[in-house]
Amino acid sequence: MAVLLTLNRYLDDWAINEERTPVAATLRALAGAGKVISGLVAQGPLAGAVGAVVGSNSDGDAQKELDRLTNIQVIEALKAAPVATIASEELVDVMETDKTDAPLSVAIDPLDGSSNIDTNVSIGTIFSILPRCKTKDRAPDADFMQPGTEQLAAGYILYGPHTALVLTVGDGTHIFTLDTSDGDYKLTDENIQVPAETREFAINASNYRHWDETVRRYIDDCLQGEDGPRKKNFNTRWIASMVAECHRILMRGGIYLYPGDARRGYGDGRLRLIYEANPIAYLMEQAGAATSTGLMRMLEVVPTHIHQRVPLIFGSSEEVEMLERYASETGPSHQQSPLFGQRGLFRT
Numbered sequence: 001m002a003v004l005l006t007l008n009r010y011l012d013d014w015a016i017n018e019e020r021t022p023v024a025a026t027l028r029a030l031a032g033a034g035k036v037i038s039g040l041v042a043q044g045p046l047a048g049a050v051g052a053v054v055g056s057n058s059d060g061d062a063q064k065e066l067d068r069l070t071n072i073q074v075i076e077a078l079k080a081a082p083v084a085t086i087a088s089e090e091l092v093d094v095m096e097t098d099k100t101d102a103p104l105s106v107a108i109d110p111l112d113g114s115s116n117i118d119t120n121v122s123i124g125t126i127f128s129i130l131p132r133c134k135t136k137d138r139a140p141d142a143d144f145m146q147p148g149t150e151q152l153a154a155g156y157i158l159y160g161p162h163t164a165l166v167l168t169v170g171d172g173t174h175i176f177t178l179d180t181s182d183g184d185y186k187l188t189d190e191n192i193q194v195p196a197e198t199r200e201f202a203i204n205a206s207n208y209r210h211w212d213e214t215v216r217r218y219i220d221d222c223l224q225g226e227d228g229p230r231k232k233n234f235n236t237r238w239i240a241s242m243v244a245e246c247h248r249i250l251m252r253g254g255i256y257l258y259p260g261d262a263r264r265g266y267g268d269g270r271l272r273l274i275y276e277a278n279p280i281a282y283l284m285e286q287a288g289a290a291t292s293t294g295l296m297r298m299l300e301v302v303p304t305h306i307h308q309r310v311p312l313i314f315g316s317s318e319e320v321e322m323l324e325r326y327a328s329e330t331g332p333s334h335q336q337s338p339l340f341g342q343r344g345l346f347r348t
Helices: 007-014 018-047 065-079 114-119 140-144 205-210 213-223 242-252 273-286 317-327
Strands: 053-056 062-064 083-088 104-112 123-131 153-159 163-168 174-179 184-189 200-202 235-237 255-258 290-292 312-315
Touching: 007 018, 007 174, 007 184, 018 065, 018 104, 018 123, 018 153, 018 163, 018 174, 053 065, 062 065, 065 083, 065 104, 065 114, 065 123, 083 140, 083 273, 104 140, 104 273, 114 123, 123 242, 123 273, 153 242, 153 273, 163 242, 163 273, 200 242, 205 213, 213 317, 242 255, 242 273, 242 312, 255 317, 273 290, 273 312, 290 317, 312 317
Parallel strands: 083 104, 200 235, 200 255
Antiparallel strands: 053 062, 104 123, 123 153, 153 163, 163 174, 174 184, 255 312, 290 312
């Protein structure tokens, strides 16, 4: 068997430029936290009532015990890294570390997909590494008011049948699998490329009645298959764990949609820009896929607050472009549908 490149060796080779050393150190800290979390997830109910609701997070969503534990683990790891500020889904405000002169800021979703804790479905940790804001006398959250194009690195750690760290430092998207025999992450997929075409979409169809006309029309046309205007059959998927959806699309293509809709609190979507949408968008674009809010490229959105929500579309480039054509009223079945008042996926 060929000797696989370890994450540590990969980061050593990448960080030959001294300016990259802090990013490499932070990625090592996150990878270390991922090992601990992986072991905890693998224990399932043997670790206790990790699926029990113990409070609420920054936005009022239910916080489970495993959410709380993973947040603690990741933050403790980052405190040992060259990181000055941390934004977490589980914290209301930005946390400042004691390393005030550190060059980096990290945004994290410690446990994406926590609704699946009790069902043994893949869940994960999402992270985004940013340079500090250069403005003097800045407020702590100013470090995170940068568009996703400014990310220095991003990725997620997927806790599933095996643990995988999916990473980009701006030179492609790579997958490192945790080898439980020696504790090393090893490069198993290099420069992943998402197929441009797909016949598979992921969306929570139970919200159909709340979607605007653009999304309904697109999904209706997909469901008509070969008999409809798309002239091909589609499969639908929905796991309710974005990291699991993302991983599937990286491996075999597809499109993921979490649009804004008419429900209270869902007008601008439900996913957070800084620590969910931006890191996933960076990974996807580095893998040749496309990302969008429905109106613009995801990575160009300028944040206004750390828990800002956005609609998110990502996946096979030709399908994302097709959906954007629907939003501009030029999609395949446009002539079959009436004009509609509220257009686009970004309902503001």
